[in-house]
Amino acid sequence: xxxxxxxxxxHTSGAALEQILVDNIYEGLVTxxxxxxIEDRLASSHEISPDxxxxxxxxxxxxxxxxxxxxxxxxxxxxxxxxKTDAAVQGNTEFAGVESITAPDEKTxxxxxxxxxxxxxxxxxxxxxxxxxTGDETDLKTAENGTGPFTLQRWSKGSAITFARYDDxxxxxxxxxxxxxxxxxxxxxxxxxALDGSVDVLTAVDxxxxxxxxxxxxxxxxxxxxTDKATLAFNNVRAPLDDQRVRKALRLAIDHEALVExxxxxxxxxxxxPELDPGYEDLSDxxxxxxxxxxxxLNEAGVEELDLTLTIPSFYGTTVAQVLVSDFAKVGVxxxxxxxxxxxxxxxxxKHHDYQLSFVLHVEPxxxxxxxxxxxxxxxxxxxxxxxxxxxxxxxxPDASAELLKKAARIVSxxxxxDWLYNGATLTALTPGVSGFPKDSINxxxxxxxxxxxxx
Numbered sequence: 414x415x416x417x418x419x420x421x422x423x424h425t426s427g428a429a430l431e432q433i434l435v436d437n438i439y440e441g442l443v444t445x446x447x448x449x450x451i452e453d454r455l456a457s458s459h460e461i462s463p464d465x466x467x468x469x470x471x472x473x474x475x476x477x478x479x480x481x482x483x484x485x486x487x488x489x490x491x492x493x494x495x496x497k498t499d500a501a502v503q504g505n506t507e508f509a510g511v512e513s514i515t516a517p518d519e520k521t522x523x524x525x526x527x528x529x530x531x532x533x534x535x536x537x538x539x540x541x542x543x544x545x546x547t548g549d550e551t552d553l554k555t556a557e558n559g560t561g562p563f564t565l566q567r568w569s570k571g572s573a574i575t576f577a578r579y580d581d582x583x584x585x586x587x588x589x590x591x592x593x594x595x596x597x598x599x600x601x602x603x604x605x606x607a608l609d610g611s612v613d614v615l616t617a618v619d620x621x622x623x624x625x626x627x628x629x630x631x632x633x634x635x636x637x638x639x640t641d642k643a644t645l646a647f648n649n650v651r652a653p654l655d656d657q658r659v660r661k662a663l664r665l666a667i668d669h670e671a672l673v674e675x676x677x678x679x680x681x682x683x684x685x686x687p688e689l690d691p692g693y694e695d696l697s698d699x700x701x702x703x704x705x706x707x708x709x710x711l712n713e714a715g716v717e718e719l720d721l722t723l724t725i726p727s728f729y730g731t732t733v734a735q736v737l738v739s740d741f742a743k744v745g746v747x748x749x750x751x752x753x754x755x756x757x758x759x760x761x762x763x764k765h766h767d768y769q770l771s772f773v774l775h776v777e778p779x780x781x782x783x784x785x786x787x788x789x790x791x792x793x794x795x796x797x798x799x800x801x802x803x804x805x806x807x808x809x810x811p812d813a814s815a816e817l818l819k820k821a822a823r824i825v826s827x828x829x830x831x832d833w834l835y836n837g838a839t840l841t842a843l844t845p846g847v848s849g850f851p852k853d854s855i856n857x858x859x860x861x862x863x864x865x866x867x868x869x
Contacts, residue, residue: 415428415429416429416571416574417433419554419555420434420553420557420565420568421553422435422439422503422543423495423502423503423543423553424501424502424503425503426503426540428776428777428856428857431540431858432855432856432858432859433574433594434557434559435539435543435858436454436858436860436862437561437562437563437576437862438557438559438561438563438565439559439560440454440455440543440559440560440561441455441537441538441543441544442454442455442456442470442489442522442537442542442544443459443534443537443538443542445778447851447852447853447854447860448638448689448853448854449640449690449779455472455473455476455489455544455560456471456472456473457474459471459534461534464809466527466529467523467524467525467526468524468525468526468533468534469522469523470489470521470522470524471520471521472485472486472489472519472521473584474583475583476560476583477581478546478549478558479558479559479560479564479579480546480558481581484544484546485516485520486517486518486519486521486522487516487519487547488544488545488546489514489516489522489544490514490515490516490522491547491548492543492545493508493511493522493524494514495545496508496541497511497514503540503541504536504541504542505541507532507533507539507541508536508541510526510527510528510533511524511525511526511527512526512527513525528807529806529807529808529809530806530807531806531807531808531811532779532782532806535778535779543559544560545559546558560583561582562578562579562582562584562586562587562861562862563576563577563578563579563587563592563862564576564577564579565577566591572595572596573595573596574593574594574596575591575592575593576591576592576593577590578591585862587861587864588863588865588866589861589864589865592861595611595612600617600618600619601619601622603618603619604618604619604622604625607632608625608626613843613844613846613847613866614841614843614844614847614850615632615842616839616855616859617839617840617841617856618634618840618841618842619677619730619840620678620840621677621732623677623840626842631844632843632844633842633843633845634840634841634842635840635841635843635850635852636838636839636840637839637841637851637855638688638689638838639687639689639776639836639837639839639854639855639857640689640690640776640777640778640854640857641679641775641776641837641839641856642682642685642687642774642776642833642837643676643682643733643774643833643835643836644772644775644831644832644833644834645737645772645831645832645833646762646768646770646772646773646791647660647663647769647829647830647832648766648770648771648791648792649791649792649793649794650766650792651769651792653719654769656714656716657828658710658711658714659711659714659716660829661700662706662707662710662711662714662746663707663741663746663770664700664832665700665702665703665704665706665707665710666704666707666740666743666744666746667700667736667832667834668702668736668740669681669683669835671736672733672740672835675732675736676732676733676835678837678838679835679836679837680836680838681835681836682833682834682835683695683696683698683700683833684696684699684825684826684833685781685825685826685830685831685833686818686819687836688836689778689853689854690779691779691811691815692781692814692817692819692821693819694819694822694823696823696826699823699826699827700826700829700832704743707744708744708745711746717745718747719745719746719747720746720749721746721747721749721769721770722748722750722751722769722770723737723750723769723770723771724751724753724758724761724768724770724771724772725750725751725753725758725771725772725773726752726753726754726755726772727753727754729774733772733834734748734772737772738750748770758773762790766790766792768790771790774837776837776856777857778854782802784798784821784830785799785803785821787799791830793830793831795824795830797821797824798821798825801817801818801820801821801824802817802818802821805817805818839853839855839856846867846868847864847865847866848864848865848866848867849864850864851863
């Protein structure tokens with residue numbers, strides 16, 4: 414887990430905040446389960462009109478903010494109006510199609526869209542959908558006033574964040590009186606902290622170190638599914654990556670099965686949609702391991718001796734880069750690895766598109782829309798994909814929407830717009846007394862309420 418830079422989830426993006434704050438400190442009308450299914454949260458129920466334009470939510474009874482004030486539909490309206498009208502608020506772009514947000518009474522919220530949006534309800538399960546007190550003057554960077562089962566007790570910056578159970582919680586009370594998130598700077602130090610009894614749960618265990626925990630006999634290790642897409646991005650508008658033959662050759666040169674084995678966890682992934690998201694299809698037929706064909710394609714493109722640079726955030730370690738250097742060398746491609754701080758990656762690659770190849774874990778669920786955005790850092794521009802994506806979002810039937818996404822995803826993979834090295838798995842080590850700790854999707858949120866610990 415990465416430590417947040419501040420706690421203001423309204424104005425700060427990133428999985429570090431969503432992982433610990435959503436459902437624990439702050440809540441939305443709806444939330445999502447570990448397998449990405451949508452369920453009601455602050456709302457006791459919701460209805461969508463037959464034309465897909467009007468969403469009506471009924472609030473649960475007895476909800477209070479942590480300062481003791483009662484939540485009403487007016488708080489939802491003011492929260493969502495801020496998302497809709499303020500570009501600085503997280504989720505603003507996801508509310509672009511919202512026409513009106515009203516409260517017919519204290520327990521009812523009505524949201525009307527200009528046109529159907531298959532992803533809108535899912536967007537409400539993220540930061541865009543969180544509800545805050547109207548006119549609250551809490552400094553959200555260092556404090557909070559949510560409705561969740563926990564309150565913020567203290568934050569020792571650079572070390573730990575402590576939550577305490579909120580005893581006046583409107584729903585089922587949390588199983589733990591206190592939870593401490595310890596931020597440990599590297600994987601080895603994390604394993605050592607687990608072995609010496611400093612932590613009860615270690616998340617994001619390095620697969621190459623997991624045997625130390627298993628050999629100790631003190632831990633249960635769970636392997637969880639994620640929507641983490643380990644993406645080898647190609648700059649589609651910069652030579653030589655603007656030539657599909659070169660992109661295809663690079664994909665064919667990678668032994669994906671061996672790469673997953675080297676990483677130590679995860680599954681192969683040959684397209685932009687992971688198994689937990691709508692539109693998934695096994696696309697392994699598109700780019701099977703074939704170094705001979707890779708060489709032939711490079712020869713055809715006139716670039717048999719190719720020098721490329723991979724820009725990679727330094728915290729990802731060396732395994733992926735080492736495998737790519739080795740695999741590419743076998744087809745005559747020399748790969749230079751440029752390790753950079755994440756802030757540099759955001760500035761150079763993400764913002765200014767100044768790169769040839771890049772590697773990053775795209776962890777957000779249902780983010781296929783990036784492939785329908787020619788201005789995104791991939792530089793991928795296919796009008797057919799954009800059309801299919803737009804149709805999928807306007808489609809009222811979820812199954813029909815998923816079919817459209819599936820078609821679009823196959824085109825993206827067949828265009829060799831990138832390579833998807835693997836779908837990440839997350840390893841968690843638990844001491845015997847801990848039960849109810851979530852297993853899947855904890856890279857994007859850790860729902861703490863159902864966790865219990867017995868003395869051991």
